[in-house]
Amino acid sequence: MEVTAGRPALDGVRVLDLSRLLPGGFATVLMADLGADVIKVESPDGGDYGRLVEPETFAALNRNKRSLVLDLRTPAGRETLLRLVERSDVVVESHRPGVLDAMGLGYARLREANPRVVLCSLTGFGQYGPYASRPGHDLNFLALSGFFAVPHRPGETVDRVGLRIADLAGAMYAALSTAVAVTSARATGQGQHLDVSLHEAAAAWAAPLALPLRAPADPADSPLVTGDNDLFTTADGGRIALATFEDKFWLAFRTAFAAEFPELDDDAYDRRAVRTKARVRVRELLDGVFARRDLAWWSAALSGLDLPWAPVYETADAFLADAHVAARELVGTLPGSATEEPRRQVRFPVLFGSGLDSLRAAAPGHGEHTDEILAELDR
Missing domain, CATH: 3.40.50.10540 (Crotonobetainyl-coa:carnitine coa-transferase; domain 1)
Known part of the structure; x- marks a missing residue:
C-alpha cells in the first residue's frame, strides 16, 4: 500500500x-x-x-x-x-x-x-x-x-x-x-x-450541553435553544438551515429582506438575549417568512450575503453535486x-x-x- x-x-x-x-x-x-x-x-x-x-x-x-x-x-x-x-x-x-x-x-x-x-x-x-x-x-x-x-x-x-x-x-x-x-x-x-x-x-x-440543563425547570430554557437557529421549510417543501446565533447575522438577515417581508422591519429582536427569550415568536416569524418563497429563490437571495445558511441536502446525490465538495476533492473513487x-x-x-x-x-x-x-x- x-x-x-x-x-x-x-x-x-x-x-x-x-x-x-x-x-x-x-x-x-x-x-x-x-x-x-x-x-x-x-x-x-x-x-x-x-x-x-x-x-x-x-x-x-x-x-x-x-x-x-x-x-x-x-x-x-x-x-x-x-x-x-x-x-x-x-x-x-x-x-x-x-x-x-x-x-x-x-x-x-x-x-x-x-x-x-x-x-x-x-x-x-x-x-x-x-x-x-x-x-x-x-x-x-x-x-x-x-x-x-x-x-x-x-x-x-x-x-x-x-x-x-x-x-x-x-x-x-x-x-x-x-x-x-x-x-x-x-x-x-x-x-x-x-x-x-x-x-x-x-x-x-x-x-x-446536557449537564448545564440540571438547573432550569424547563430544559428548553437553555440559552442554546433559540428560534432563529433551525431548519425552515420553503414554499416548495425544500428546507433551509439558518443559524443567525450572533446579533450581527440576525441584523444582516432582517435588514436584507425587510423590504420583501415588512414584518422583518422591526428591531425588537436585535439582541441575542431578547431573541432567545422570545424564541417561540421568532420561530413563528421565520416560519412565515421562509414559507412564502421557494428554495431556489431563497438560495439565490441568500448566496450573496455573508450569513450562516445552507440548503438542506436530503439526498446523497445533492451532497455529491456540491461545488465545495468537488473543490476539496472530498469524494474520490x-x-x-x-x-x-x-x-x-x-x-x-x-x-x-x-x-x-x-x-x-x-x-x-x-x-x-x-x-x-x-x-x-x-x-
Whole structure:
C-alpha cells in the first residue's frame, strides 16, 4: 500500500481486527486510512455479517484492510492468532466482556505472547459495571447517555437522528486512544488494555450541553435553544438551515429582506438575549417568512450575503453535486478488486501537508489474504 507522499502516521503499525459491524469497522478503517496494516480476522462461516447487511457501507468501513480467515473456536486457529499477536501492535475486539478470556485469548494471554501489545475492547457498556453484560445497539447507548436530554426546540420531544452517533463517537475515541497507546508501548515496551464504552463516548459528547440543563425547570430554557437557529421549510417543501446565533447575522438577515417581508422591519429582536427569550415568536416569524418563497429563490437571495445558511441536502446525490465538495476533492473513487467494483467514497477528512492517499485499496473479499498473511508467519 502506497501513499502519494510522506509516511502516514501509523505506517508500520499492525492491527488485528477481531471486531464486527460499525463501531470496530470504523475505528480500524481510520487506522487503515492512516497507514496501519489492518488484518481483518474473520470466521470461516461468512465472516463479518456486515458483508450481508449493506455492501456499500461494508466497503466504506473496510477499505485498505486485509482479510484473514481463522476459526478461533479451534486450538489451531487460536495458536495462529497468538503467533500473529507476537508480530502485531494492536488487537481490536468487540465481543461482550469475558468472551476472549473464555477462549483463552484475554489480555493476560495476549500479553504473554507480546508484552507490547495493545488490546482495544470496544463494547456497549465497558468491561465492568451493572450493564456490562447487556446487549445493545446505538439507540440504547444514546438513550442512557444524556443525548435525549438536550432539546432543540421548545415544546418538542428530542428524537433520534439517522446517524449512529454512539457507534461513531466510540469508534473515534477507540482509534485515537489506540494510536496514543501504541506510541506509549513503543516508548516503554509495555502495552495496555483499553476499555472503550460506546455509552460513555456518547455521554462525553452529550455532557457539555446536557449537564448545564440540571438547573432550569424547563430544559428548553437553555440559552442554546433559540428560534432563529433551525431548519425552515420553503414554499416548495425544500428546507433551509439558518443559524443567525450572533446579533450581527440576525441584523444582516432582517435588514436584507425587510423590504420583501415588512414584518422583518422591526428591531425588537436585535439582541441575542431578547431573541432567545422570545424564541417561540421568532420561530413563528421565520416560519412565515421562509414559507412564502421557494428554495431556489431563497438560495439565490441568500448566496450573496455573508450569513450562516445552507440548503438542506436530503439526498446523497445533492451532497455529491456540491461545488465545495468537488473543490476539496472530498469524494474520490476507490479502486476495484476481484470482488468489488470501483466505488465512490469520502476520503479521510483531514488534509495532511505531507500527503495522504486514504482511498488506496478496496475492502477485501472474505479470506482474500489468508494465504499471504500465513506465509508471512514463516518468514
